[in-house]
Amino acid sequence: MQRRDFLKMSAALGGAAALAGCQRPEATAEPLSEEQVNWSACLVNCGSNCPLKVYSRDGMITRIETDHSFADEYGNHQVRACLRGRSVRQRVYAPDRLKYPMKRTGPRGSGQFQRISWEEALDSIHAKLGHVIKEYGNESVFFTYNSGAYYNFGGKQNYYRLMNLLGGYLNSYGDYSWGQMYQAARYTFGSEALAYQGSAMAEMQAADLVLMLGYNPSEIRMSGSGEAYDFLVMKQQLGFKTIIVDPRYTDSALGKEDQWLPIRPGTDAALAEAIAYQLIQHHGVDQAFLDRYCQGYDERTLPKGVPFKASYKAHILDIEQPGDQPGANARTPEWAASITGIPAAQIRQLAQTLAQTAATGKVYVQIAASLNRHAAGENTIRAMYMLPLLLGQVGLPGTNTGALPSGSSLSAPVMPTGDNPVESAISFFTWTQAVLDGQNMTVQRDGVRLPEDKLDEQGDGRLGHDIKAIINYAGNALINQHADANRTAEILKDDSRCEFILVVDNWMTPSAEYADIILPDVTWLESEDLITQGYAAGNTGTLVQISSAIGPMFECRNSYDVCTELARRFGVEQAFTEGKSAQQWLDQFYAEAQAANPGLPDKSVMLKQGVYRQYLPNGSHIALQDFRDDPEANPLATPSGKIEIYSSELADKAARWQLPADQVISAIPQYCATAEGAEDRDGMRRYPLQLTGYHTKGRVHSSYHNVPWLREAVQDAVWISPMDAEARGLATGNRVQVFNDRGTIEVEVKVTPRIMPGVVALGQGAWYQGGDVDKGGCLNTLTSQRPTPLSKGNGQHTNLVEIRKIAETDA
Numbered sequence: 053m054q055r056r057d058f059l060k061m062s063a064a065l066g067g068a069a070a071l072a073g074c075q076r077p078e079a080t081a082e083p084l085s086e087e088q089v090n091w092s093a094c095l096v097n098c099g100s101n102c103p104l105k106v107y108s109r110d111g112m113i114t115r116i117e118t119d120h121s122f123a124d125e126y127g128n129h130q131v132r133a134c135l136r137g138r139s140v141r142q143r144v145y146a147p148d149r150l151k152y153p154m155k156r157t158g159p160r161g162s163g164q165f166q167r168i169s170w171e172e173a174l175d176s177i178h179a180k181l182g183h184v185i186k187e188y189g190n191e192s193v194f195f196t197y198n199s200g201a202y203y204n205f206g207g208k209q210n211y212y213r214l215m216n217l218l219g220g221y222l223n224s225y226g227d228y229s230w231g232q233m234y235q236a237a238r239y240t241f242g243s244e245a246l247a248y249q250g251s252a253m254a255e256m257q258a259a260d261l262v263l264m265l266g267y268n269p270s271e272i273r274m275s276g277s278g279e280a281y282d283f284l285v286m287k288q289q290l291g292f293k294t295i296i297v298d299p300r301y302t303d304s305a306l307g308k309e310d311q312w313l314p315i316r317p318g319t320d321a322a323l324a325e326a327i328a329y330q331l332i333q334h335h336g337v338d339q340a341f342l343d344r345y346c347q348g349y350d351e352r353t354l355p356k357g358v359p360f361k362a363s364y365k366a367h368i369l370d371i372e373q374p375g376d377q378p379g380a381n382a383r384t385p386e387w388a389a390s391i392t393g394i395p396a397a398q399i400r401q402l403a404q405t406l407a408q409t410a411a412t413g414k415v416y417v418q419i420a421a422s423l424n425r426h427a428a429g430e431n432t433i434r435a436m437y438m439l440p441l442l443l444g445q446v447g448l449p450g451t452n453t454g455a456l457p458s459g460s461s462l463s464a465p466v467m468p469t470g471d472n473p474v475e476s477a478i479s480f481f482t483w484t485q486a487v488l489d490g491q492n493m494t495v496q497r498d499g500v501r502l503p504e505d506k507l508d509e510q511g512d513g514r515l516g517h518d519i520k521a522i523i524n525y526a527g528n529a530l531i532n533q534h535a536d537a538n539r540t541a542e543i544l545k546d547d548s549r550c551e552f553i554l555v556v557d558n559w560m561t562p563s564a565e566y567a568d569i570i571l572p573d574v575t576w577l578e579s580e581d582l583i584t585q586g587y588a589a590g591n592t593g594t595l596v597q598i599s600s601a602i603g604p605m606f607e608c609r610n611s612y613d614v615c616t617e618l619a620r621r622f623g624v625e626q627a628f629t630e631g632k633s634a635q636q637w638l639d640q641f642y643a644e645a646q647a648a649n650p651g652l653p654d655k656s657v658m659l660k661q662g663v664y665r666q667y668l669p670n671g672s673h674i675a676l677q678d679f680r681d682d683p684e685a686n687p688l689a690t691p692s693g694k695i696e697i698y699s700s701e702l703a704d705k706a707a708r709w710q711l712p713a714d715q716v717i718s719a720i721p722q723y724c725a726t727a728e729g730a731e732d733r734d735g736m737r738r739y740p741l742q743l744t745g746y747h748t749k750g751r752v753h754s755s756y757h758n759v760p761w762l763r764e765a766v767q768d769a770v771w772i773s774p775m776d777a778e779a780r781g782l783a784t785g786n787r788v789q790v791f792n793d794r795g796t797i798e799v800e801v802k803v804t805p806r807i808m809p810g811v812v813a814l815g816q817g818a819w820y821q822g823g824d825v826d827k828g829g830c831l832n833t834l835t836s837q838r839p840t841p842l843s844k845g846n847g848q849h850t851n852l853v854e855i856r857k858i859a860e861t862d863a
């Protein structure tokens with residue numbers, strides 16, 4: 053039923069009820085039972101974990117509210133859920149809710165399943181998983197990336213804990229959100245964690261200029277207490293200058309920006325290099341900072357034996373010796389303008405604004421994770437890190453390294469998973485390759501990570517096994533969120549390769565359709581847990597005590613009970629449970645949380661109160677402040693102990709790793725042209741439009757896609773500029789096909805000046821339907837599985853496509 057139909061029906065029934073109310077009652081109606089109130093939370097991967105107030109009567113949810121029970125004053129404000137969390141009632145009662153265990157009866161992906169008992173399901177998992185472990189080894193079992201349910205006690209931790217007790221599983225590193233950023237931070241600052249431990253957003257209060265490079269909190273962090281709300285309030289109160297660089301005019305702009313610079317996707321590194329050229333040529337570089345804190349900017353700090361021409365400065369100016377005049381390939385604004393689409397004059401003005409602001413004030417640089425999801429994402433992020441480094445705007449109040457902002461944090465225990473006895477690892481993104489030919493994947497070609505005793509004298513080695521079993525818990529990356537969905541589907545359909553797939557979820561997602569066994573999980577509204585704030589909670593830390601508003605629906609079971617049953621069958625029950633019931637674990641965790649958070653009230657109080665919050669509980673965080681204050685006493689974890697503009701480790705990888713001819717690993721940050729990028733002239737002859745994805749307000753990745761109200765409220769349409777639309781005879785609302793060699797999708801089109809010409813954008817996460825034309829409109833029907841050079845990550849924003857209007861007779 054559509055919402056508008058529901059409203060019409062409600063109005064009609066309401067009128068009938070009003071007329072009936074005018075009649076003399078024949079009997080007294082039974083009084084309604086008392087409404088019950090429980091707290092829950094929205095635990096999807098937006099980074100917020102917003103609290104939800106759940107009202108129920110007689111075991112049925114009647115309504116959902118959010119945090120609004122006290123005066124709302126910034127600093128002690130309400131943590132309001134967005135439209136997604138508020139629609140959770142529709143999600144819990146969705147028609148595609150999984151009700152009982154099922155086994156596959158048709159080909160993988162056919163959607164043909166048969167209901168089975170829990171006993172049969174658990175016995176089957178025991179037999180099939182046991183067979184894979186015995187026949188191929190624990191290294192042949194793999195968990196696909198999953199982020200659909202961020203529990204502390206429940207959820208995926210229980211499955212990891214069980215597998216570690218059974219001998220482990222094939223590790224993975226990185227993730228679909230930040231995979232390339234991790235490596236950029238590791239080789240620049242010495243730690244992958246520094247990719248997301250930037251300065252707190254509170255430091256914007258001390259900034260004079262905030263430079264947002266693709267950063268879009270108003271669409272990706274929509275919580276009423278998180279990065280979007282913090283940015284909006286601080287911008288309103290302080291009015292710092294804001295410049296946004298993004299192919300789309302996003303909702304984070306809409307008049308809040310002082311300037312919007314549209315840029316071609318994947319070319320941000322070229323912009324950074326042109327800004328660097330201007331700063332160098334016009335004395336905007338903080339030479340003292342670079343000399344003391346960095347390695348490799350120029351001849352003064354290069355590692356011994358490395359020639360000057362390998363330095364960052366030499367690269368930008370295209371010179372052989374210090375003092376030379378810029379060469380023909382210098383990274384000038386004119387050079388960058390032809391790549392980025394930003395006029396040279398605007399690039400000069402941006403560089404001048406940055407230099408002038410840094411000379412007398414503070415510049416806060418914020419790089420979005422979207423920049424790392426390109427074909428050369430590692431170098432793009434490293435190149436953008438150079439902006440605050442060149443300005444010396446690092447480690448001081450009001451500044452940031454460019455890394456994702458640190459969020460406030462209140463701690464609570466997480467179910468311990470134990471150690472994984474398997475040491476081998478692959479990139480999160482190359483699992484489909486490991487299904488096809490994992491035994492021949494290597495360290496230096498495919499980024500496999502092996503223990504030292506499995507490496508040869510050259511530091512290379514083979515993985516030595518294929519993936520034969522997959523466990524997919526609350527995730528849709530088995531098909532929907534992975535790249536090139538059509539290719540992935542073909543790989544998964546062959547059950548002689550991956551012999552067993554277990555999916556545990558709440559709904560029949562596209563990934564669930566490729567399972568051999570499906571287990572129905574409980575939802576957050578049927579669970580008890582103490583939930584910490586999300587990773588993007590901004591300036592406010594929270595704990596939410598969730599409790600079951602309704603009993604487990606149908607035959608759904610929680611992950612602790614399921615894994616306990618499996619542990620019993622594998623003979624490791626005592627080690628798994630440690631002799632504790634689920635309630636005993638929960639009580640223990642709450643006591644530990646109280647010890648870590650002295651102000652946390654007793655559990656009986658929290659069950660009624662729901663939310664415990666603190667504004668900046670750990671104080672504001674300034675990225676690299678200790679290092680800036682005393683670099684000798686607080687060296688970084690890089691080989692030099694300094695910020696490495698030039699990385700000897702990357703120089704070594706560049707020499708040894710086996711890469712395709714068009715891919716680059718470089719010792720210094722640099723712009724790299726890529727296949728299907730802005731300079732791929734051959735590709736553009738067939739597919740002239742760059743396609744990028746974005747986070748739509750109607751989903752969190754693919755979560756909430758099955759809520760009709762959200763599909764109606766937030767349009768799924770491909771954005772196209774008026775100029776490109778006119779050339780194709782398109783108007784807003786037309787049904788179109790977006791296509792390339794990997795597939796074709798059907799969606800509506802939105803003609804808007806909010807996207808630059810030559811670029812189209814589509815919200816990611818729509819559910820894949822497959823077939824010759826994917827009418828589900830899944831972005832990943834069009835994206836590539838080609839891994840990036842260094843992290844072997846997902847360049848899913850680097851795509852070329854064409855668009856054609858569907859004739860009315862074909863629609």
